[in-house]
Amino acid sequence: MILVLLTGMPGAGKSIVVKAAEEMGLPVVSMGDVVREETLKRYGIITPDLMLKTSSELRREHGDDYIALKTIERLPRKSGIVVVDGVRSLVEVETFRRAGDTVIVAVHASPKTRFKRLLKRNRPGDPKSIEEFNARDSLELSFGIGSVIALADYLIVNEGSFEEAYKEAKKILSKVVSNAKGNSGGRSTSD
Ligand SMILES: Nc1ncnc2c1ncn2[C@@H]1O[C@H](COP(=O)(O)OP(=O)(O)OP(=O)(O)O)[C@@H](O)[C@H]1O
Numbered sequence: 001m002i003l004v005l006l007t008g009m010p011g012a013g014k015s016i017v018v019k020a021a022e023e024m025g026l027p028v029v030s031m032g033d034v035v036r037e038e039t040l041k042r043y044g045i046i047t048p049d050l051m052l053k054t055s056s057e058l059r060r061e062h063g064d065d066y067i068a069l070k071t072i073e074r075l076p077r078k079s080g081i082v083v084v085d086g087v088r089s090l091v092e093v094e095t096f097r098r099a100g101d102t103v104i105v106a107v108h109a110s111p112k113t114r115f116k117r118l119l120k121r122n123r124p125g126d127p128k129s130i131e132e133f134n135a136r137d138s139l140e141l142s143f144g145i146g147s148v149i150a151l152a153d154y155l156i157v158n159e160g161s162f163e164e165a166y167k168e169a170k171k172i173l174s175k176v177v178s179n180a181k182g183n184s185g186g187r188s189t190s191d
Pocket residue numbers: 008009010011012013014015016107117118120121158159160161162163165
């Protein structure tokens with residue numbers, strides 16, 4: 001099984017890659033779903049703050065690899081390629097590496113661009129001020145997301161239009177698919 005580990009800072013544009021994967025018929029498993037369900041179990045409601053609290057609790061109570069291990073339990077066994085959305089630390093990368101071959105895809109946009117887009121997205125829990133945005137960035141960086149981005153096999157710089165990033169995501173995913181076919185005895189078209 002090939003696991004496409006999708007990472008990127010808040011608001012970088014990971015959902016564009018998810019959309020491209022779904023459009024291509026590739027299964028997507030979200031690490032956030034594990035946290036969402038556990039939050040509901042513990043608190044009866046889901047809010048972004050409670051999700052952050054729950055993910056810290058899960059790491060503290062069960063270890064830094066817990067959310068990754070729970071995500072692995074949910075992988076569709078019959079799929080050759082699965083996209084895993086929301087990888088945040090090297091421990092998680094190492095955990096997924098024990099479950100299959102991995103390809104890291106990172107989406108990057110500058111803090112200025114991400115802040116602007118998150119203000120516009122305005123989902124519950126999205127930052128309303130630069131202070132909130134910086135605090136959230138610091139928290140993500142403290143989990144070690146910077147190291148995951150540094151190890152990316154593919155990087156999408158999402159500073160242009162949505163369509164550009166979407167096209168790039170499709171190109172990268174197609175490459176992963178054709179490489180996988182090459183490795184399983186099918187015809188390989190590229191590196
Ligand atoms: N190239 C782009 N042009 C315009 N808007 C964009 C572009 N890329 C992303 N956006 C918008 O920016 C916001 C953040 O993108 P998205 O939700 O994909 O980020 P994310 O990486 O999934 O963030 P999070 O980790 O916070 O869930 C969304 O509202 C999205 O529609």
